[in-house]
Amino acid sequence: MAETKIADVRAKTPDELQDMLVGLRKEQFNLRFQRATGQLEATGRIKQVRRDIARVKTIMAERSRAAAKQA
Incomplete structure (x- = not known):
């Protein structure tokens, strides 16, 4: 899986961003678990995640600061 482009991230809604963050954290946990058990083959994926x-x-954070500035 390729690295996420910043333009793709900016195009998402706040709910989609939250879902994406949860998914990435789950993937990060799984990668750490695989590394600890010696099953990880794609070591570069940890850095990408x-x-x-x-x-x-x-x-x-940018969006929350922008919303706070306008309020």
């Missing part, structure tokens, strides 16, 4: 989580959280 961490960065995708950071992208989603950044967009969510």
Whole structure:
């Protein structure tokens, strides 16, 4: 699975972002578990998932700051 593009993340609604974040965290947990048990083959995927989580959280924070500024 390829890295998530920032334009794709920005196009999502807040609910979709939350769902995406939950899915990425589950994947991160599974990857950590596989690494601990020695079953992980795609070690680079851990880095990709961490960065995708950071992208989603950044967009969510930007939107919350923008909403607070307008209120």
